[in-house]
Amino acid sequence: MAKQGDALRSWVKTKADQATRDVLQQRLTGTRVLSVTSGKGGVGKSSLVLNLSMALAERGQKIVILDADLGLANINIMLGNEPIYTLWDVVEQRVSLRDTLEEGPSGVRIIPGGSGITELARLDSAAISRIIKAFQELEGECDWLLIDTSAGISDNVLSFVLAADEALVVTNPEPTALADAYGLIKAVWEQDGQVALKLVMNRVQTRDQGTRLGSRLTDLALKALGQPVEFLGQVADDPQVARAILKQVPFYAAYPHSEATKDVRDLADRLLHRVPPPRRGGWGAFVRRLVENWPREINQDPI
Numbered sequence: 589m590a591k592q593g594d595a596l597r598s599w600v601k602t603k604a605d606q607a608t609r610d611v612l613q614q615r616l617t618g619t620r621v622l623s624v625t626s627g628k629g630g631v632g633k634s635s636l637v638l639n640l641s642m643a644l645a646e647r648g649q650k651i652v653i654l655d656a657d658l659g660l661a662n663i664n665i666m667l668g669n670e671p672i673y674t675l676w677d678v679v680e681q682r683v684s685l686r687d688t689l690e691e692g693p694s695g696v697r698i699i700p701g702g703s704g705i706t707e708l709a710r711l712d713s714a715a716i717s718r719i720i721k722a723f724q725e726l727e728g729e730c731d732w733l734l735i736d737t738s739a740g741i742s743d744n745v746l747s748f749v750l751a752a753d754e755a756l757v758v759t760n761p762e763p764t765a766l767a768d769a770y771g772l773i774k775a776v777w778e779q780d781g782q783v784a785l786k787l788v789m790n791r792v793q794t795r796d797q798g799t800r801l802g803s804r805l806t807d808l809a810l811k812a813l814g815q816p817v818e819f820l821g822q823v824a825d826d827p828q829v830a831r832a833i834l835k836q837v838p839f840y841a842a843y844p845h846s847e848a849t850k851d852v853r854d855l856a857d858r859l860l861h862r863v864p865p866p867r868r869g870g871w872g873a874f875v876r877r878l879v880e881n882w883p884r885e886i887n888q889d890p891i
């Protein structure tokens with residue numbers, strides 16, 4: 589019996605050591621930049637970003653969310669916050685990037701993009717360098733940068749997807765959402781994107797439905813385009829999600845035992861423990877790729 593106890597203790601210790609090593613390794617290799625995107629609007633990106641960030645934070649990860657929706661500041665609305673500063677104030681040199689950070693749940697911090705996102709198109713090379721430097725200064729403080737993008741395959745959205753290390757393509761089981769998710773994957777493939785694509789099937793009625801539709805879409809991308817897309821997993825269609833949104837609290841906190849919370853935990857575990865995608869240089873490199881490929885309104889000097 590004593591021997592069994594020792595074996596169990598040693599197993600627990602090995603597991604704990606491994607988890608600590610994973611976190612330390614993550615810190616050494618820089619921030620993992622993950623954009624969350626979709627072909628069709630309203631499929632659950634912002635809700636996934638917010639709740640997934642909490643699941644990752646619970647696993648010892650330091651998270652910053654960039655609310656990069658070109659329309660409304662989705663994440664802050666979900667939390668019932670009114671941002672004081674946005675990325676635009678950083679571009680205009682009124683405040684530092686650190687001043688824009690809003691405290692979210694579980695220690696997650698949020699950068700409200702606001703009009704700063706669209707204005708990236710107007711920056712001259714000096715302003716671009718300032719933004720890159722500002723992002724680099726925060727780099728050592730975070731393991732993940734999660735980006736909540738707008739829907740669709742506009743050049744602006746694609747720029748975020750292509751600049752990241754990896755992108756979660758979110759869809760739901762509706763045929764129109766699946767078709768638009770495929771359109772987005774195709775648009776990335778057409779650009780010869782180096783980003784690692786992962787698929788999340790949101791609002792599934794059954795596990796079977798999620799797996800079936802997920803595999804069908806990833807198989808099609810591979811066969812028709814030769815584009816690998818990993819099926820990361822699914823989130824149940826859960827009435828608690830809408831309830832939490834109405835209360836302006838994340839479902840992860842309001843309904844910790846809900847199906848959706850369980851599924852988001854599984855997604856976080858898979859993101860952390862499956863083979864990580866190739867890192868492409870952390871925040872600084874991400875911002876540089878982003879602004880270099882950002883659709884220009886006027887011609888700027890190359891950096």
Ligand SMILES: Nc1ncnc2c1ncn2[C@@H]1O[C@H](COP(=O)(O)OP(=O)(O)OP(=O)(O)O)[C@@H](O)[C@H]1O
Nearest residue numbers: 629630631632633634635739791824825826829830
């Ligand atoms: N797993 C789920 N179960 C039930 N309802 C959900 C789920 N995920 C999202 N929803 C519903 O879908 C709505 C839209 O979600 P969300 O705002 O996250 O989508 P979005 O993709 O960010 O939209 P947009 O393209 O407008 O930014 C939510 O208000 C919520 O009611």
Ligand SMILES: [Mg+2]
Nearest residue numbers: 633634657662
């Ligand atoms: Mg949104």
